Amino acid sequence: MLIACLLLITSLATLYSCKPKNTANAVSADAAQKAYVPPGKYDEFYDFVSGGFSGQLSVYGLPSGRLLRVIPVFSADPQDGYGYSEETKAMLNTSHGPIPWDDLHHVELSQTNGEIDGRWIFANGNNTPRIARVDLSTYTTSEIIELPNSAGNHSSPFTTENSEYVVAGTRFSVPPDNADGDVAIDTYKKNFKGTISFVSVDKTSGNMKIAFQLLIPGINLDLSHAGKGPSHGWFFFSCYNIEQAHTLLEVNASQRDKDFILAINWKKAEEYLQQGKGIKQAVKYAHNVYDEKTQTATSNIETEVTVLDTRTLPGIAYFMPCPKSPHGCDVDPTGEYIVSSGKLAALIPVFSFTKMMNAINSKKFDTYYDSIPVMKYEDVLYGEVKKPGLGPLHTEFDGKGNAYTSFFISSEIVKWNIKDLKVLDRAPTYYSIGHLNIPGGDTKKPNAKYVIAYNKITKDRYLPTGPELTQSAQLYDISGDKMQLILDFPTIGEPHYAQAVSADLIKNNSKKFYDINHNEHPYVAKGEGQAKVVRNGNKVDVYMTAIRSHLVPDNIEGVKLGDEVYFHVTNQEQDWDIPHGFAIKAANAAELLIMPGETRTLKWAPDRVGIFPFYCTDFCSALHQEMSGYIRISPKNSTVALAYGTGDKAPGGKDTTTVQ
Ligand code: K7E
Ligand code: CUA
Secondary structure, eight states: HHHHHHHHHHHHHHHHHTTTGGGGTTTTTHHHHOOOOTTOOSSSSSEEEEEEETTTEEEEEEEEEEEEEEEESSSSSSSTTTTTSSSTGGGGTTTTEEEOOEEEEEEEEEEEEEEEEEEEEEEEEEETTTEEEETTTTEEEEEEEEEESSSSEEEOOOOOOOSSSHHHHEESSSSTTSSOOOOOOGGGHHHBBBBEEEEETTTTTOOOEEEEEEOOOSSSSEEEEOOOOGGGTEEEEEEEEETOSSSSSHHHOOOSSSSEEEEHHHHHHOOOOOOOOOEEEEEEEEHHHHHTTTEEEEEEEEEEEEEEEEETTTTEEEEEEEEEEEEEEEEEETSOEEEEEETTTTEEEEEEEHHHHHHHHTTOOOSTTTTEEEEEEHEEEEEEEESSSEEEEEEEOOOOOOOOEEEEHHHHEEETTTTTOOOOOOOOOOSOEEEEOOTTTTSSSSTTTEEEEEEEEOTTOOOOTTTOOOOEEEEOSSSSSSSSEEEEOSSSOOOOOOEEEGGGGGGGGOOOOOGGGOOOHHHHHHHHHHHHEETTTTEEEEEEETTTTEESSSSEEEEETEEEEEEEEOOOOTTOOOEEEEEEETTTOOEEEEEEOOEEEEOOOOOOSSSEEEEESSOOTTGGGOOOEEEEEOOOTTTOEEEEEEEGTTTTTSSOOOOO
């Protein structure tokens, strides 16, 4: 099969080498040019790519595919000390204790009026349910909120058109947190429930809060998207396992011919909430916030959520039948069409919001599923895309009336027209594409220059690197009628969803350094005059400064075995792109990477008597190798006095020992 593919590519290459505009063709000359960004030039788009099981978020430039940055979100990161420094440890706290890893599938840029506003990007923690907010002026994780009553936070964190809410639906139904969960697994139908969390986002600060949760029947929610324009106020979720199987889902959750799209009227839910119809439930979840002033994260355990039961509060939830085990659930830029992708279906159903509202308003229901009205497929269906390909997963839009759907099994992107549901073009992907994205492709205003494919399998595309090969993205020019493959680029972790945005919207707000005058860190040293070492029992706080090219203090004595040493290092630089690093021999966590104007703390417990060097880890100047120092560790009962300093002020002053 691979050989066949290779032969095909080779023959296509020969065939189309003189007319490169004709088809997706990796080797055409103009393709290379389209992806080429000369040295010293900026890319036109940022592409924010989920890291999947790496738990991180990576940032690429498009069209070059250059990796610009990896932002630690749910996983501790030895490169910049995220999750290891005293300031950032709390970001990874949960009600289960500190969790230094998650599985990050989806990213969603904040929106205003249905368009990307460039302020924040949200990301889901799939395994231990959490939502993170990343600040796009600093490219750091600002906030992480855990979700109670949830397991497998997959249909998350999709946003409404003004980021009133980001939502999070459960992939795994489980007994609610306040119920006795010690039940037989085969009591699934009775005891397992799903929930959808509506997390509100403060317009100014971005701060997140669980506004309410919806209790739904015990099925699996897969993906979601908010309505927009006329359908603003609604949310749509793809559901599978409406069979409510609890074992061998592969077979048992594929019994029925149709699963559901769940339509949620969240404005109605808000009304019930205001009427006090919500039930307060005792739960436990962590809410972690990074404070840019103190440069320190705090974690609070919250103890209550308000739950609205969609089965007893009519008008919130409706089901639309959908063939078969749907995955993606995408809403077109007009807000009228809801596209679902049944992984096992041989067609793509397109639902009409108008028809759905007509059915709801005339109460035309077919049946009920656990008290929730189920509409008739024909009553809500706009139409079907026939024979589009195999294994449809996700759809994005170009804003010109076309949709682009990824096909995992047939390894291709298929472009089709939303109005007449005709297939217009197809382009192979190498291989087994999952998500795809168009800049702004899930908003009201896509910027349809490129579509990017995120592929699961890349055998034969790159040099082999042992059993594990890089996953990869492919960039297609879609400015013409036909898609044209112009670039492959390797990715980090396993990308699922990604979102791209015009660089102009973000790059000018990108912070160059932190103003040291606004640094309210409790252990800041503003200027070398404030550098000091303070002993409190066996706790030793080192208020250290870093500036090109020395540390103050760089000689420390009088520290003993049994002490806990906290190096609070403040980077004094007030210039772009001058971080300093800090590491000490035998540190068992990570280094610190300290941005200009920032304070970071490394905790270190000496395990033996001796001299331990420390140094700056970031090559910051010609004399970077000189940016180092020593700490002397004495026995527990030692009488060596606490002394510290740099240069003339170092313990013992100038170097007076004569070398023989
Ligand atoms: Cu299709 Cu987790 Cu969005 Cu992966 S999911 S591909
Ligand atoms: Cu500071 Cu190297």
